[in-house]
Amino acid sequence: MQADGSLWDSLVFNGIDELDVEAVTHAFGTVDVVARGRAAGAACPDCGGFWERVHDCYQRRLRDLPLGGQNVVIWLTVRRFICDAADCPRRTFAEPFPRLAAPYARFTTRLNHVLEHVGLALAGRAGARLATHLGFGAGRMTLLRRVMALPDPQLSTPRVLGVDDFAIRRGQTYSTVLTCGEAHHVVDVLPTREAGPLAAWLTTHPGVEIICRARAGAYAEGARLGAPSALQVADRFHLWQSLGRAVETCVAAHRDCLRSPSANDSPPLAARSPADPQDDADPAGRRAERKKAAHALVHELLDQGHSRRAIARRLGWGLNTVLRYAAARRWQDTFRENRPRPSRLDPTSHTWSDGLPQDARTSPSCTVNCWPSTPRSPTRWSVPSSPPSDPPRRAHHPRRRQCGR
Ligand SMILES: [Zn+2]
Ligand SMILES: [Zn+2]
Structure with a gap:
């Protein structure tokens, strides 16, 4: 043609x-x-x-x-x-x-501009798939090179600085990302998650007034050294994360207190013997999977001849955590210790839930297994802690992105 x-x-x-x-x-x-x-x-x-x-x-x-x-x-x-x-x-x-086109370039400048946008939006593999459909025929490394060749944006020191760690390789290498708490963009990346680099960065970038940080002690120290006058606050995401973990641990520890709807006539907690099959059923769920994997890892390293202290260092875990997993013969045993300890009220719990005569509940002389009693004690134990009400409105856990705002 x-x-x-x-x-x-x-x-x-x-x-x-x-x-x-x-x-x-x-x-x-x-x-x-x-x-x-x-x-x-x-x-x-x-x-x-x-x-x-x-x-x-x-x-x-x-x-x-x-x-x-x-x-x-x-x-x-x-x-x-x-x-x-x-x-x-x-x-x-x-x-x-x-x-x-630039000297030595094999693509025209306008094609490169389009590839930059594809790379910025989708990065390597996904961008390469889209580029193939659009007829650009650029591989993932080409897209990544285009993005890497872009000049770094010149950012001013933020007033509110977000500090958090992220995994370059999970469990192995961690770095620190610094974000602007107001504009919500990345300001800088530090090579480690220790106090030194953060303190040095804050020293060379004066003007940070509020440091919204993860709750690691190294960040607290780095912020204190680098910007002693800045206000340190825990960010919402980490507060929610800590709360979520605490609630998960607590709920798991009280699993036996929950009755399944189909087992209304099962014996109460105190009447159940420790050899009940339900006690031996393996715990399930994400937490159980985590504990199972951690137990297997610790015991594998123990079998290889590592000391408990060396394992803690290598995994970056607390020594007590490693000792707990090392002491547990089976991974299920790590759950047992979280269960509620027997209470001196256990033998009478069914009596309280069945209800007592009015005079017994209010009598000053009523004691339970020598429990020191005041006139109000039995009443406190016999009435529900809160009156029954409408089912609570379901609270939504905020997403990671919302917490960052
Ligand atoms: Zn010349
Ligand atoms: Zn309980």
Whole structure:
């Protein structure tokens, strides 16, 4: 297919006036555009003189944005000019096309711009899949290189600084990310999650007034050293996370207090013997999976001959945590210790729940297994802690992103 050069000139190189289209051919889903520079000569990049004497020519192949679903390849004839300036160290130089493509580039500048946007939105693999559908044919590393080549944005020191750690490799390598608490963008990344780098960063970036940080002691120390006048606060996400963990532990410890709806007639807690099959049933759920994996890991390392202290160092866990898992023969045993200890009220709990005569509940002389009693004690134990009411409105746990706001 041959076409009018000036039409293609305006169609393909709209806004790029340094080129003349010589020929356009179309075959096998690809439009090949043969073009060459329009100017008579070019300026030497070293001495700046304008020279027109041609040394030789060569051809560059440039991928361009697709046209009507067809790939576009620009075959660009590049002239090499001779610099005739006696005092210039350069003898020859290639004709530049600054508006079309960078030197040595294999993609046009406008295609690279689109790839930058795809890479910024979707990063490597997902971006490469989209680029294939759009006809750009760029691999994931190409997209990542485009993103990495972008200049870093120049950010000012934030007034409210968010400090948190993140895993580069979970369980192995952790770094610290610093965010702006007001604009919600990343300010900097520190190589470790220790106090030193944070203190150094705060020293070189004065002006932080509030540090909204994770609850690690290293961050507290780093903030104290680097910005002693800044106010330190715990961020909402970590408060919710700590609360969630505490509630999970508490609820798991009181599992036996919950009656399943189908087992209304099961014996009360105190009447159940320790050999009940329900006691031996393996705990299930995410927490159980975590404990199972941790127990297996600790015992595997013990079998390899590591000391408990070395295991704690290697895993980055507290020594007490490692000792607890090491002491437990089976992983299920790590649950047992969280269960409520027997209370001296246990033998009478069914009596209280069945109800007592009014005089017994209020009698000053009523004691339970020598429990020191005041006139109000039996009443406190016999009435429900809160009056029955409508089912509570379900509270939504905030998502990670909401906590960051
Ligand atoms: Zn020169
Ligand atoms: Zn309980």
